[in-house]
Amino acid sequence: MTPVADGVAMTLDALRGLAREKLRGAGLAPDHADAVAETMVAGERDGCASHGIYRLLIAANSVARGVVVPDAVPVVRSPASALVKVDGGGGFAQLAFERGKPLLIERARTCGIAAMAINHVVHFAALWPEVEALAQAGLVALAFTPSHAWVAPAGGTKPVFGTNPIAFGWPRPGCDPFVFDFATSAVARGEIELHRRADRPVPEDWGYDPQGRSTTDAAAVLNGAMRTFGGHKGSALAAMVELIAGPLIGDMTSAESIRADGGRGGSPIGGELVIAIDPAGFLGDAVADHLARAEAMFAAIEGQGARLPSARRYAARAESLRDGVVIPRALHDDIMALRSG
């Protein structure tokens, strides 16, 4: 750890070691600590500070307050030939995904398409590491998860939906996968939180106050309801995420998750749906030819100066792999103050 002007420079290996140590210190079982650390290091490495090592504090807090089962043992089973179901036992989602992934990949390759339900887990991370991992394995992947009911449907002003992200991964031979991962809410909830802390007004189209009126008061939106992105279309997608990653897999909707939280302010508890498709299923031995046609589309996007959704993350990654990362000093201090395991 080298002190630099505005923070502490660390290699990714050193960061991983620190994260593992502190997550174990917080009481997480070693396999959970390792899986969670990997996700946080990936976020920090890719320049996503909000999903980076900062989440260590949130994770430690979730363990301390009993929101998460720190030594849950995920149980993987297959209720049908193209389905995988992982009971996460109330633990963090990462280990449950890791434990189910090999069977999901195997079933997608055997059946052509497969779906994995991850049930009864605590979510606090982005979905892109999961679809990226599947795309790295050569599969096309989709992932969905509800959160807490914070978002109003189009035409309404009361929260029903979570921020309900949709993530997608597409394998690209010889280069990083095409990946996107976005909330179906107009903005991330953390963005509104930052405005509240800075006492800055938010744009009127971000949300409603508890009385259902448009407002520029960030605190009022946090207590009222956020809006979906893209009007009725974003609202329809948010509803879809609730349904397919909630009732379809026998897990909580965002409304049920926030009720279960009972005001503790914990991370969303519930499920996640992951769908994986093997290109070889439809394409046989012509996979390479057809993936090349996808590359032509990417070239048409980048050739006019537009950016692919994952481009900024991959650029940050290349830099971090070469130079390491710099952790803001205050955050580093907070992390160092946590007990080590």
Place this chain on the structure above:
Amino acid sequence: MTPVADGVAMTLDALRGLAREKLRGAGLAPDHADAVAETMVAGERDGCASHGIYRLLIAANSVARGVVVPDAVPVVRSPASALVKVDGGGGFAQLAFERGKPLLIERARTCGIAAMAINHVVHFAALWPEVEALAQAGLVALAFTPSHAWVAPAGGTKPVFGTNPIAFGWPRPGCDPFVFDFATSAVARGEIELHRRADRPVPEDWGYDPQGRSTTDAAAVLNGAMRTFGGHKGSALAAMVELIAGPLIGDMTSAESIRADGGRGGSPIGGELVIAIDPAGFLGDAVADHLARAEAMFAAIEGQGARLPSARRYAARAESLRDGVVIPRALHDDIMALRSG
């Protein structure tokens, strides 16, 4: 056919009969004529005039100009246990979907999830009739199709994507399925066409002129590029539709489709991906309990005065089933002028 003030009143059965007769007269084989007629009647019945009987003229024109193979025989096969692949042989998409549907339903029930690629078909209809049919069979359904390259990616101004609709269906016990179907473009292309005909300006955020400048000139947008809905999120979804209903299933991207059209102005030619999931796969004998939890979410949406995506269509349907429909006189005259089969 009863003349009324502004058009011709018809029962749905009479409309179906007329559509079949005129589609056969246009040269479509009887099984294609029946399948296409059913889609048009459904559009008219549900108050979607732009996807209603008006499309008869477009379909007849597509046959006359050799864009579609009028007597194509769809070939259904299963390249993997959870995959169905229908070669539409250059015919309209409807019959290919109908022919593949029973096997898709069977595989979804056996494997838990299944995907169907419909290849080498001409598209001119909405996707909701297909996801609704699957939801009526108790399955959760998703459908995607590219179109012609008319839409610019976020950050660019040149067309790469089609209007690339996404459709979703969810079964609701004892009532019509929850269904949505929307273009990932900011508006439907037909909407811009209507502005052009009426010589009305379009909002600046609908598209770009051929030089890549924002414009309010509808004709310039039609010759330039439309925008996606929802900024970079809608753009990411449009890219996903291109990939999973194009290269993934060995079929054309929107850029390839418009190149293949070669300026004839025909309907998009290419493929479609349909995914079907059996709720019983994950839920076993608890399906009813979990579908009831979805109903609680719908109630939370409707209880605050917001509308479900399909509500307007179902209201129009109830009225049409009771009272029939009224076809605008000019359209009726144009249809009657077509040869009968």
